[in-house]
Amino acid sequence: xxxxxxxxxxxxxxxxLNSLKALKKEELKAISDxxxxxxxxxxxxxxxxxxxxxxxxxxxxxxxxxxxxSDNGKDQIVKIASKGEVMGQRSMISExxxxxxxxxxNDMEVCFIPKDQITDRIQDNPAFTQAILxxxxxxxxxxxxxxxxxxxxxxxxxxxxxxxxxxxxxxxDDEGYLALILSRADIADVVGTATELCIRTLAKFKKQGxxxxxxxxIKVLDHSGLEKLKDGF
Amino acid sequence: xxxxxxxxxxxxxxxxLNSLKALKKEELKAISDxxxxxxxxxxxxxxxxxxxxxxxxxxxxxxxxxxxxSDNGKDQIVKIASKGEVMGQRSMISExxxxxxxxxxNDMEVCFIPKDQITDRIQDNPAFTQAILxxxxxxxxxxxxxxxxxxxxxxxxxxxxxxxxxxxxxxxDDEGYLALILSRADIADVVGTATELCIRTLAKFKKQGxxxxxxxxIKVLDHSGLEKLKDGF
DNA sequence: TTGGTCAACTGACAAAAGTCATCTTTTATC
DNA sequence: GATAAAAGATGACTTTTGTCAGTTGACCAA
Numbered sequence: 001x002x003x004x005x006x007x008x009x010x011x012x013x014x015x016x017l018n019s020l021k022a023l024k025k026e027e028l029k030a031i032s033d034x035x036x037x038x039x040x041x042x043x044x045x046x047x048x049x050x051x052x053x054x055x056x057x058x059x060x061x062x063x064x065x066x067x068x069x070s071d072n073g074k075d076q077i078v079k080i081a082s083k084g085e086v087m088g089q090r091s092m093i094s095e096x097x098x099x100x101x102x103x104x105x106n107d108m109e110v111c112f113i114p115k116d117q118i119t120d121r122i123q124d125n126p127a128f129t130q131a132i133l134x135x136x137x138x139x140x141x142x143x144x145x146x147x148x149x150x151x152x153x154x155x156x157x158x159x160x161x162x163x164x165x166x167x168x169x170x171x172x173d174d175e176g177y178l179a180l181i182l183s184r185a186d187i188a189d190v191v192g193t194a195t196e197l198c199i200r201t202l203a204k205f206k207k208q209g210x211x212x213x214x215x216x217x218i219k220v221l222d223h224s225g226l227e228k229l230k231d232g233f
Numbered sequence: 234x235x236x237x238x239x240x241x242x243x244x245x246x247x248x249x250l251n252s253l254k255a256l257k258k259e260e261l262k263a264i265s266d267x268x269x270x271x272x273x274x275x276x277x278x279x280x281x282x283x284x285x286x287x288x289x290x291x292x293x294x295x296x297x298x299x300x301x302x303s304d305n306g307k308d309q310i311v312k313i314a315s316k317g318e319v320m321g322q323r324s325m326i327s328e329x330x331x332x333x334x335x336x337x338x339n340d341m342e343v344c345f346i347p348k349d350q351i352t353d354r355i356q357d358n359p360a361f362t363q364a365i366l367x368x369x370x371x372x373x374x375x376x377x378x379x380x381x382x383x384x385x386x387x388x389x390x391x392x393x394x395x396x397x398x399x400x401x402x403x404x405x406d407d408e409g410y411l412a413l414i415l416s417r418a419d420i421a422d423v424v425g426t427a428t429e430l431c432i433r434t435l436a437k438f439k440k441q442g443x444x445x446x447x448x449x450x451i452k453v454l455d456h457s458g459l460e461k462l463k464d465g466f
Numbered sequence: 467t468t469g470g471t472c473a474a475c476t477g478a479c480a481a482a483a484g485t486c487a488t489c490t491t492t493t494a495t496c
Numbered sequence: 497g498a499t500a501a502a503a504g505a506t507g508a509c510t511t512t513t514g515t516c517a518g519t520t521g522a523c524c525a526a
Contacts, residue, residue: 068377070385071464078377094370099377122366126359133355133362136369137327143376144301144311144332150383151425152303155483184504192384194484199505215492216504231304388513417474427514432475448522449474 008032009111014060017084022131027121036112040064046102046110047088053098055114057087062108063170063180066100067189077190078146080105080180082170089132092118105182153230155193159201160230162190163211167220177217184216241265242344247293250317255364260354269345273297279335279343280321286331288347290320295341296403296413299333300422310423311379313338313413315403322365325351338415386463388426392434393463395423396444400453410450417449 009032015021020028037060040046046057049068059081066079066087078100081087091098092115122129149158163178170180182190188198202218205211210226212219220226242265248254253261270293273279279290282301292314299312299320311333314320324331325348355362382391396411403413415423421431435451438444443459445452453459 068381070381071390072385074385076381076384078380090370090373094367094374096371096374099374122363123359126356126362129359129362129366130355133366133369134327136366136373137323138329140323140369140373140376141327141329141332143373143380147311147376147379147383148301148303148309150380151309152305152307154481157304183502195503196485196505197483203505387511428473429475429515430513436475 007037009035012060014058014084018058018086019089019128019131019135020058020086022128023121023125027125027128031113031117034114034117038110038112040104040108040110042104042106044104046104046108047098048101049099050097053088053092053115055112056089056092056118057102058111058113059083059085059087060109060111062110063105064102064108065105065186065189066102068100075189076192077186080169080190089118090136093122093132105180105186150192153232155191155197155201157230157232158191158193159187159198159205160210160226162187163205163218163220164223164226164230167223172219175219177214177219181217240270242268245293247291247317251291251319252322252361252364252368253291253319255361256354256358260358260361264346264350267347267350271343271345273337273341273343275337275339277337279337279341280331281334282332283330286321286325286348288345289322289325289351290335291344291346292316292318292320293342293344295343296338297335297341298338298419298422299335301333308422309425310419313402313423322351323369326355326365338413338419383425386465388424388430388434390463390465391424391426392420392431392438393443393459395420396438396451396453397456397459397463400456405452408452410447410452414450 009015009020009028010025015023015028020031023031035058040062046064047053061083063080063082064087065077066081067075067077069075081102087102087110088098091100122132149161153161166178166180166182170178173179184199184202185195187202188195191198202211202213205226206213208225210220210222210229212221242248242253242261243258248256248261253264256264268291273295279297280286294316296313296315297320298310299314300308300310302308314335320335320343321331324333355365382394386394399411399413399415403411406412417432417435418428420435421428424431435444435446438459439446441458443453443455443462445454
């Protein structure tokens with residue numbers, strides 16, 4: 001099978017978005033030779049919590065949710081990963097099983113990079129290690145902020161924040177609706193609430209003129225209004 | 234001023250508890266020469282959120298809370314740091330201002346290690362960098378679990394979990410009471426609830442025979458009972 | 467001892483969030 | 497296009513959590 005130019009890591013622009021950009025050409029070539037491209041259909045799982053991962057997944061296209069089921073049996077989405085993000089890195093480094101499941105929110109294209117390719121590079125390329133370290137330090141800060149939000153903010157505030165996040169991170173389509181379309185249940189799982197309350201709160205926002213909906217699609221009408229709401233008016 | 238043996242990092246047993254153990258003798262000597270020992274009294278702040286830290290703090294004794302004020306004006310304790318832990322590492326590595334404040338929960342003794350001593354070591358000692366990386370990866374996992382708990386569990390469950398955490402992490406005094414004594418307000422700030430509800434829930438646990446209290450001190454009577462409670466019976 | 471301060475506690479109420487049942491709309495599939 | 501299945505939406509209700517106002521109790525300093 002003929003290899004396309006862009007299917008080689010050295011030529012893949014995606015790596016510019018993550019720690020892999022700290023790698024040298026030869027290293028990228030080695031990774032490219034051992035990587036496996038995969039297509040994941042919407043709704044399919046890349047991995048499930050509790051699994052020991054044999055490598056990491058580099059997202060070339062599509063979006064995935066990373067979630068965990070609490071002791072109460074409810075799913076909480078902890079992160080939404082898209083183009084350029086590397087999934088599974090953390091559990092690989094700490095040599096623990098993943099505590100998160102990854103499920104595709106739409107059709108995805110990912111590259112699976114075997115564990116050794118990463119751990120060997122961490123051993124012998126300090127620049128790479130430092131890049132990951134810096135990235136993780138930043139993620140840890142975000143996680144702390146997230147904790148404070150979940151603990152101290154109301155569903156109202158958190159939903160407002162999530163809508164703004166979806167808007168700035170994934171943008172809008174040509175009609176102005178959020179480009180990433182999530183089910184109400186998924187939105188609720190990000191916000192950390194029940195689906196019904198999520199729906200009700202969306203309806204309230206709509207009534208207040210903050211958003212507009214069309215089927216499951218959502219359009220943010222009043223960014224600064226949501227901004228105020230998220231900070232508690 | 235005569236230097237005590239144990240005031241030199243090379244001889245300090247504390248470093249065995251953290252990433253500093255990956256350093257070589259000469260490196261530890263250099264750190265020792267530039268570090269500054271400080272005593273912090275109960276209630277004093279080591280640093281406040283928003284500050285740019287000039288280095289990290291290595292805890293030799295005492296306990297500190299790391300907290301952040303939410304947009305709603307309420308404080309959330311994100312972590313409790315004690316002997317052996319290094320504070321401020323994360324924000325230093327990501328080159329951001331701290332998002333957390335550190336306040337002593339009892340009298341503390343800490344060593345301040347200037348930024349350069351750490352960043353230089355990250356530059357030239359891969360083993361050290363990797364040790365920090367691994368540690369951060371683990372912290373990130375804990376943070377994710379924390380998020381899910383805050384989002385999905387009730388105050389009941391979270392308080393039960395916090396009591397068990399305090400018991401296993403800090404142990405008990407000779408009478409069996411939790412060795413780390415926190416105010417009700419601080420416990421509430423860890424759990425992520427109002428002080429009143431925290432007090433009420435403690436009273437309920439007491440009535441159920443799960444705990445016993447004496448002034449502000451708390452004794453865990455029924456570990457497995459709390460365990461069950463935390464997982465939702 | 468006395469008063470002052472602060473933390474612990476309590477009651478009454480309001481607001482927020484969760485749950486269950488049901489109905490409607492959308493979407494997918496044959 | 498018919499039909500089944502899934503997702504969205506709503507009503508009624510319960511439980512959980514937050515808030516405000518106040519009392520009690522411990523501890524400290526004058």
